[in-house]
Amino acid sequence: MSEPRGECDLAVVGAGILGLATARELLRRHPHLTVQVLEREAAVARHQTGHNSGVIHQGVYYQPGSLKARLCVAGARELYDYCDARGIPAERCGKLIVATAADELPRLDELERRGAANGVPGLRRVDADELREIEPHARGVAALHSPETGIVDYARVAAAFADDIAEAGGTISTGCGVTGITPAGGRVRIAHDRGETRARHAVFCAGAWSDRLAVMAGGDPDPRIVPFRGAYRLLRPQQRSLVRGMIYPVPDPELPFLGVHLTRRIDGEVLIGPSALLAGARDAYSLGRLVPDDIASTLTWPGSYRMARRFWRTGIEELRHVLPGGTFVAAAARYVPELREGDVTGGFAGVRAQAVGRDGRLVDDFVFSHTERALHVRNAPSPGATSSLAIARHIADEAARSFDLPTTTAS
Ligand SMILES: Cc1cc2nc3c(=O)[nH]c(=O)nc-3n(C[C@H](O)[C@H](O)[C@H](O)COP(=O)(O)OP(=O)(O)OC[C@H]3O[C@@H](n4cnc5c(N)ncnc54)[C@H](O)[C@@H]3O)c2cc1C
Numbered sequence: 001m002s003e004p005r006g007e008c009d010l011a012v013v014g015a016g017i018l019g020l021a022t023a024r025e026l027l028r029r030h031p032h033l034t035v036q037v038l039e040r041e042a043a044v045a046r047h048q049t050g051h052n053s054g055v056i057h058q059g060v061y062y063q064p065g066s067l068k069a070r071l072c073v074a075g076a077r078e079l080y081d082y083c084d085a086r087g088i089p090a091e092r093c094g095k096l097i098v099a100t101a102a103d104e105l106p107r108l109d110e111l112e113r114r115g116a117a118n119g120v121p122g123l124r125r126v127d128a129d130e131l132r133e134i135e136p137h138a139r140g141v142a143a144l145h146s147p148e149t150g151i152v153d154y155a156r157v158a159a160a161f162a163d164d165i166a167e168a169g170g171t172i173s174t175g176c177g178v179t180g181i182t183p184a185g186g187r188v189r190i191a192h193d194r195g196e197t198r199a200r201h202a203v204f205c206a207g208a209w210s211d212r213l214a215v216m217a218g219g220d221p222d223p224r225i226v227p228f229r230g231a232y233r234l235l236r237p238q239q240r241s242l243v244r245g246m247i248y249p250v251p252d253p254e255l256p257f258l259g260v261h262l263t264r265r266i267d268g269e270v271l272i273g274p275s276a277l278l279a280g281a282r283d284a285y286s287l288g289r290l291v292p293d294d295i296a297s298t299l300t301w302p303g304s305y306r307m308a309r310r311f312w313r314t315g316i317e318e319l320r321h322v323l324p325g326g327t328f329v330a331a332a333a334r335y336v337p338e339l340r341e342g343d344v345t346g347g348f349a350g351v352r353a354q355a356v357g358r359d360g361r362l363v364d365d366f367v368f369s370h371t372e373r374a375l376h377v378r379n380a381p382s383p384g385a386t387s388s389l390a391i392a393r394h395i396a397d398e399a400a401r402s403f404d405l406p407t408t409t410a411s
Pocket of ligand 1: 013014015016017018019038039040041044045046047048049050051052053054055056057176177178179205206207208209213230274349350351352353377380381382383384385386387
């Protein structure tokens with residue numbers, strides 16, 4: 001475990017994939033500056049980065065012109081190149097978005113329009129017959145096929161970023177939960193569990209805790225992070241052949257979630273999920289985990305009630321997915337009819353750091369903000385991992401504009 005520096009040029013808080021990608025990019029551009037990563041946990045990638053479905057998205061869903069659209073398309077390309085260069089397994093197994101009934105076709109049309117506008121490589125519409133050629137066990141009236149959508153282990157990518165940082169002379173210190181942030185005397189004083197680090201500038205990439213650190217640094221409390229637990233089940237080994245790549249439903253355009261889907265994982269498992277249930281903690285990996293501060297934070301946020309009023313029907317549906325004898329498998333059986341309740345086993349959960357506005361809006365796009373001498377990632381849900389290298393460039397560009405740093409590139 002590296003000793004945290006007392007002084008540095010740039011501090012990056014959070015060693016998930018975004019903090020690590022950002023520290024790596026800052027070091028590439030400013031190799032002569034000292035970069036210190038501060039992470040609360042005992043190792044990197046312990047939260048969202050280590051608890052997701054491992055999909056390399058291609059940018060089908062996102063509003064053209066949004067940061068998500070731009071950074072996902074660029075980020076996916078860069079990520080494949082990075083994995084090739086570093087020998088990290090990544091597989092382009094392709095994805096189908098299946099419309100199961102005619103009333104879903106207008107939404108499929110809209111996704112096709114968005115995908116084309118965003119420049120999603122190889123995206124095309126397929127009919128019911130071709131859909132079955134691509135995924136023999138899937139059924140629907142039409143689908144979109146994204147052949148470049150792929151899979152990777154994001155914890156492994158994050159570990160490679162951490163190696164790059166160490167090689168470039170940066171320091172990653174774990175066990176450094178940040179407890180105070182004070183801009184003073186041309187520095188940001190960052191108090192943490194192992195002392196204090198005084199940085200010329202700082203970037204905060206704290207995932208589910210990003211709102212707390214932004215407020216601690218003097219930032220706006222809006223938006224607040226409201227955690228959503230996303231649980232997955234696994235297909236039994238003998239049923240994995242039901243899915244060649246990935247099969248997704250047409251999502252509800254009102255929600256930033258993609259619906260219950262089937263995803264092959266790079267280790268060969270096939271995931272079914274996720275659910276999207278309001279969680280009792282920002283690290284609610286088990287259903288019973290409740291953290292009073294996290295619950296209070298959700299309950300005292302006016303946006304939580306506005307969101308609940310708008311989406312209560314969806315909430316009930318999500319609850320039905322996860323209750324014993326629930327409708328989770330039935331949701332996927334709409335487009336893979338052979339699936340049976342007994343085909344699933346075990347599973348795991350992740351927690352989405354979903355920013356919710358005071359007005360109850362589920363913030364869809366990536367959000368970045370400033371406080372004195374600092375930048376903050378305020379909303380980076382999926383496809384945040386896919387986009388990590390492009391997000392890091394975006395942050396480094398912003399740092400070059402607002403931090404008054406030299407801008408020579410290392411490569
Ligand atoms: C269920 C689920 C499925 C997903 N699937 C996909 C997918 O298939 N493809 C995709 O591209 N994206 C996916 N995502 C999104 C993706 O995982 C995230 O966008 C990405 O991991 C965000 O990275 P991060 O570094 O911001 O957050 P995190 O990985 O959560 O890292 C934040 C870090 O900050 C640290 N931290 C917090 N507070 C402090 C503090 N006070 N002091 C010090 N350190 C602190 C935490 O310990 C943590 O290590 C999924 C997310 C979830 C939850």
